[in-house]
Amino acid sequence: MDDMIKRLNKLSTFIRLKVDSVISRHCLLCLKTGQPSPICKSCLEDFPLTENGCETCGQQLHHPSDNIQICGRCLSKPPAYIKSVSAFDYKFPVSSIIRRLKYQECGYWAKPLAQAIYPEFKQAFGHLHNAVLMPVPMHESQYFIRRDNHAHLIAKHLAKYAGLPLQNEVVMKSRHTPRQAELSARMRRRNVKNSFSLTDRPPVSPIIIIDDVVTTGSTIDAMARQLTKGGATEIYGFSVARRSLE
Ligand SMILES: [Zn+2]
Ligand SMILES: [Zn+2]
Structure with missing residues (x-):
């Protein structure tokens, strides 16, 4: 009673x-x-908008000029995606909202955040009328720590605003990887390499991978590489915020 x-x-x-x-x-x-x-x-x-980003990976260009808008890394080793765009810079208040969403199980922030990033999403990808949204998956062991996959929550609401389908059963995180935050750019790439696997054939339509924070873009690149192996040909990335590597 x-x-x-x-x-x-x-x-x-x-x-x-x-x-x-x-x-x-x-x-x-x-x-x-x-x-x-x-x-x-x-x-x-x-909300801090991103500026002076590489046209491919979105990383901040420290010496932008009129004719070079692509970073050295993307020129020497082009990623498996066509373009990755972030709505905002990873600064207050965006950084604090993402931390709450991620670590304090504040799932209710996903919808307001999706609404806030939608104008930037529309500007970057509004022309892709047949695109499919695909959140970066979490390894199953992470579900014990964080109840929800925050990238999936954001993508779910963003898909509704954009009127596009969400597909989250094609790629799985098959290997648990240590947190990227403390790693250098090279270590990040090594950390996520081959950590995704396909469970189904990717769709033929353009794929937009959705994540919360992008730093070097290595997670989206690793997932895009796997999708390319499965036959996908047009892959993009979109994230809530871009964090610069210190
Ligand atoms: Zn207000
Ligand atoms: Zn770049």
Whole structure:
């Protein structure tokens, strides 16, 4: 009986919070009420956009010029994808939202984040009317630590905004890899090499791989290489944020 009362109390709190958020429609960041979207316009204007990126991998060009817009790495070793685009720079408040989504199981951030990145997605890939969205998969062992795959959550909502199909059963993460964050560019590439495998034939339509944060692009490249082996010919990458390698 006690258990039942506890559960009912929990449920009523949940419903009250839901109703509150629908009625007041407050911005999730500044808590200003009467907002039509979960992140208000003025908070969204503070989101740091990416600048001076390589036209292929999106990495920041330290010496951009009018005629060279591709980084040395992409010129010498072109990636398996055509182009990777990030909506924002990995700086506050984007960095803090991603950390919450990733490590504090705040799944409710996925939808507002997808809504915030959709304009950049549309600008970069709006012309690909038959594209398929494919989130970077997690290794099964990671599900014990993080309940949800955050890339999948973001891709799921982004697919709805874009009106494109989501395909998350073609590629699996077959090998667990240590976190990329502490690794150098070379180690990152080595770390993720051959860590993905195919469980099905990739679609013939263009594929847009979705991830939360891109640093060197090695994860998207490793996944794109596997998809290319399976016959995919047109692969792109899109992420919420670009983090520069220190
Ligand atoms: Zn706001
Ligand atoms: Zn590049």
